Amino acid sequence: MTAADREALVRRLIADVWNGAREATAHEVIAPDCPGLGGSGPDGVLAWHQERRVSFPDLRYKVVDLIVAGDRAAVHWRAAGTQMGQFGPVAPTGTVVSYSGATFLRFDAEGRIADVWSVNELFQLLQQLGVEMLPPA
Template identity: 65%
Template structure:
């Protein structure tokens, strides 16, 4: 369904990239899992938190596939860490990483679930985070 593909593209442009955050109230269902809350506020909280760490964070959509009540997105993100990212203090480092996000839509065409996988380990490596092996 191309409507879901269009909604997915708008979700990335308006919400993820912060061009028109108020769109979350049109695009996201009340029960959609988020960051400390459900619905549009929870989804916005997650993206605001990420943009606090990387104010210039931008997602580029590489692929969008929609079928039935689902859409899959393949994306590439770039940004510069200017704020804390979890326990990592600001580094001023530019990062680049990729991922995929899967959206499920409700009967009203709103996003009811968001599930993503990404190259978080690669992102942390770019910020200079080391991995310490557990003791045997």
């Protein structure tokens, strides 16, 4: 698998799975033992994104920058959506939010995504929803 193939696979993950919730694509590109926030494998990745879409039904991710090196990839992304459902303790606000993050991926020998690790601007997202963060007394 070439770097161009891996880049195309990451872009497909974001377009088809993160944005499109396409189960068939998730099962094709994600290894069965890939750890994730919603559980392992394709079903875990889908579960996490389905839960996020309950809060932000129109949430869409856009690739800002993508780097592939060997069996690893790093993608800087931007997401935007309208909070129409409960998000943790935050009741629906109807607020449009926009935030950034970075996701780091590792590919297995079969060319599937074997590991995913993400960081994002959750604090910024919560501020946009009107959550007031106070330091402990």
